[in-house]
Amino acid sequence: MVDLQQKLKLLPDEPGVYIMKNDKNEIIYVGKAVSLKNRVRQYFQNSKNHPPKVRAMVNNIADFEYIITDSELEALILECNLIKENRPKYNILLRDDKNYPYIRITSEKYPRIMFTRKVVKDGSKYYGPYSSAYAVRETIDVIRKMFPIRSCNIDIEKKAGKIRECLYYHIGKCSAPCTGRISQEEYQKICEDVSMFLDGKQDKLIDMLKEEMKLAADNLDFERAARLRDQISAIEKLMEKQKVLKLDMGDVDVVALARNGNRTCVQVFFIRKGKLVDRDSHILKDTEEMEDGEIMAAFLKQYYSEVSFIPREVLLMCPTGEEELLSRWLSERRGSKVKVFVPKRGEKLDLVKMVKNNAEETLNKTIALSNSDKKKDRVVTDKASIELADALGLEKPPYRLEAYDISNIQGYESVASMVVFEDGRPKKSDYRRFKIKTVSGPDDYSSMQEVIIRRFEHSKREDDDKFAVLPDLILIDGGHGHVNAILEVLKDMKVDIPVCGMVKDDKHKTRGLIYMGGEVGLPITSRAFKLIARIQEEAHRFAITYHRVLRDKAVTKSILDDIIGIGEARKKALLSHFGSIEKIKNATLDELKKVKGMNSKTALSVYEYFHRQGVEKDKGD
Structure with missing residues (x-):
């Protein structure tokens, strides 16, 4: 066990960064100090004067480390880097830790205007940061309406004269340098105007454009003069929307x-x-x-x-x-x-x-x-939800319903779906998928318990808004056993939400609900029955779709990658041509030869692989 008091005595009276750790050796706090000796000791003295958050942190400190720096400035830089890297529990953290969006003007012969979140030293010009991707894309769209600068990734050096103008040329958002419609000098002038605009030099840009417009008119080039007039008008309108300050503050x-x-x-x-x-x-x-x-x-x-x-x-x-x-x-x-x-x-x-x-x-x-999202007195207008409340004897109609379903094949790649209906309508933005992590084999009860535990543990985290809104009613695809398994974990988690099982008849169609130890029959023509049937079908669809994706990925990797002569290109060609592993397996040799990129040798390799597998399986049986 670490002797903290002994370590405190050895602290140097120098600037640096200190790193607090818990008993799991996890970093829980990072701070900087002009004097490590004085700052770190403060945490372990006069704890009654500390705020509750600091007291909680100190109670969790099992060890600490420190890094001596040459100056307080170096300590600040190191502190920033360590917080960003480790995101300690007791430091203030920005919620999204996002890379801010920028506008990029490339350094190519014919520059492009692009959206980016990465700023690198590649000769390009970067403008920003902007607060949202939407703001960047809107700005780029406005710029391209005023200045026909390209945004495509065509290699103009190789493609020049070999391609036709695209739609953007015809709607005035590109000057088509790829087809030789504009000289390099003229195109560079457009890019310079864009840079001037993004630099905030709109007044100077307007003066320059007015001079060019007058010159074009004097030369009887009225088409160019009209284009410049429209550009000037667009820039002036945009400037009117910006808040102009009385004082020239710069940046x-x-x-x-x-x-x-x-x-x-x-x-x-x-x-x-x-x-x-x-x-x-x-x-x-x-x-x-x-x-x-x-x-x-x-x-x-x-x-x-x-x-x-x-x-x-x-x-x-x-x-x-x-x-x-x-x-x-x-x-x-x-x-x-x-x-x-x-x-x-x-x-x-x-x-x-x-x-x-x-x-x-x-x-x-x-x-x-x-x-508003979390309050329980949400207004229910859906008549199906009102009927459902009557059938179950609920105090009030459920506004938010969450339905869960498990999908697997003999326990293989078990997954679960969570679909959400609010006021009788699906809320697809709140749908969630879970890959079962702790259960092996076809154990639906345990799998469902894992999903419910994970869902409600997320709801307790203040930084997890995805699961913040709780349901008024939980629906499980299954019978008494499934419902009892869920009620057991909800009781342990002290969550009081009613749970129903959605049961099916012999034809796998919705039959009714399991609730409070018995089956609740719903008239097949009722709105409540139709709502439950729709929810059950949606939960199953969402689960099986996810399961197929995982299964196909695993099968694709484990089978096609084992065939001699089949690399990534041929694997993609086979899947694109046939659509599934099963169809590749059942294809004839001639059908395999017709796939793009296949030759007789590789087609025979694929054919023999699947047919040999079948023969060996028959012999084993």
Whole structure:
């Protein structure tokens, strides 16, 4: 066992990063310190003064490590990297840890405009980050309407003059450099205009385009003059939609937060060349015991370790105590001076207040939507659900129904489906699939128990919104045994939700429901019966579809890969031609020879493989 007190005595009085671990050797917290000796010792002294979250963390510390750095700045960079890599339980974590979307203008002879989430040093120009993929794609679409720049991946050097213009040329979204419709010089001029537009130099761009339009008109090139006029008009309309600030601020990010209980919304507004171009929001949880500055500092470190573009200034709502250190870190990342500060007056303070108001609005909406999704007094208008409640004797009609089904062949590749109906209609966005992990063989009861346990364990995690909304009624494809197996695990998990088994007749058609130890018959013409039949069929379809996908993958890998002469290309050709392993197995030698890429030798190899397998099996029987 680690002697923590002895390790505390050996801590150096130097800057660095400390790493807290639990008894499973998992990293549960990462922090930085100007003095490791002073900072780490604080956790193990005067625990009564610690917030509950810190006390909980300290109780879970079984060991700690530290890394000495040459400076506090190095410690900050290392802290960011370790948090990003390990995502410790007790650190504040951004929920999505996403790679932000950017617009990319490639460095090719005829550049392309593209959506990307990766910024690499390849000579391309990158613009962003944007808060959503939708925003990027919308911007690219607008740009291509104004500037006919290509987005395809055609190798123009090889294809020039060999292909015809595509649809994008005919609708004005591409100038078709692949067909020689435009010279390289003219095309490069379009790309320069796009770069100027994305750099925020719209005013300068408009002046240049107006000069070109006048020159085209003087030369009696009225078609080109009209095109330039339309471009100018489109840019001016777009500029009207952007919020223009009174002060030319250049590139600035404004960061503010709002709090409600254990949730914090941090919002970032992006100002580029004096214009508000986009914003981004993050909801942080388990922050009720933290100061505003502590939350802000933790957010900034994670956020700016992810983005590729660092602005000249970062305006903050509240001090973090680390503004100077953050400025040095961001300056190093940007390659030029970055100022991180809390404005005291003027338009910059007004901007911070505006962002704070938006953060409050976003947080209130998030909480309202969450409460709306989770509340139990949802209005049921579906008559089938009302009939179902009457038949089962429920206190109120079930709004959300979750149905489960198991699919396997003698226990092979067991999977389960969860389909969701709300107010009598399928909600496919909430459908879920499970691959059975802990059960071997054809044990439907245990498989169903595993699925239910996993489903409700997910619902208890605050960071797992996919399973946050609980059902009013659980439907299981099966009888008394299945229902009892589920009730057993729900009781252990202290979940009080009614469970019904959906039973079938001899022809595998829906017959009725198992509920409270007996069978509930539903009139075949009733809306409730039709709803249950539909749900049972949908659960089975969803499960069997997933099972077939897994089965086909496994069969494809285990059978075709064993045949001499069959590689990836021929395997794909066989499957594309015949559609399934079974049809390949039953194909004649002549049919196999007709497949693209096959020759007599490989066709014979496939034919003999399957037929030899059949002969050996017959002999074994």
